[in-house]
Amino acid sequence: MGRQWLAKKKEINANKRAKITSKLVREITVAAKMGLPDPEMNARLAVAVEAARKQSVSNDVIQRAIKKGGGGGGDGAQLELVTYEAMSPQKVPVIVECLTDNRNRTAPDMRSLFRDGQFGAKVMFYFNQVGLIVATHPKGDLDRETAAIEAGAQDVVPWEPGEEGSIGARFVTDPQDLDPVTKALRAAGWSVTQSEFGYVPKERMELDEATRQALENFLEHVDDHDDCHRIYTGAD
Secondary structure (H helix, E strand, C coil), X not given: CHHHHHHHHHHHHXXXXXXXXXXXXXXXXXXXXXXXXCCCCCHHHHHHHHHHHHCCCCXXXXXXXXXXXXXXCCCXXXXXXXXXXXECCCCCEEEEEEEECCHHHHHHHHHHHCCCCEECCCCHHHEEEEEEEEEEECCCCCCHHHHHHHHCCCEEEEECCCCCCCEEEEEEECHHHHHHHHHHXXXXXXEEEXXXXXEEECCCECCCHHHHHHHHHHHHHHHCCCCEEEEEECEC
């Protein structure tokens, strides 16, 4: 029984690593598609490539993802970023971004996942589209507000740091300022782990613990879909 359990655990961990790698490669493709396919000229792509390398994604895989996003993949797959609006079964507005080569497959799958909610409900007006940057700094005594002002960000909130003694923050920018703010933070010594366009709720919903847990379980199920790229909710 012990060996069977160990084999099962290894299989689960391998599947988790494969899913992480898939998400990282997908982000590289999206970043290359939405900007220049050159990390030196595309801050979001540079961050995505760096994150992939930290997870030991090979250079060959990274380069293929960049080429695919830039339209030069040569494998015939035309990936597109598709955005779906919905209301979760817990009555929370949700935006789901999917990266797919066949929206005729993805849309019915998403509709099925939201069968207990309201797929297609118009919820975009609950959100603002922004640039989102997650970063850490080794100097734990830095002031986040000052860093945000100096980099040109519109807002900043605390974020769980990756290492003890460091400081973490999520910076919010106007969409057009995503690249320059990312570059400014990196120049100031911040390690940027995420730089992308996204959505933040205009007003966050407060949920009780049971509802929050149900929402998290539901969204984990949605996130398990191979085409799912990012999920944004109106919950706090």
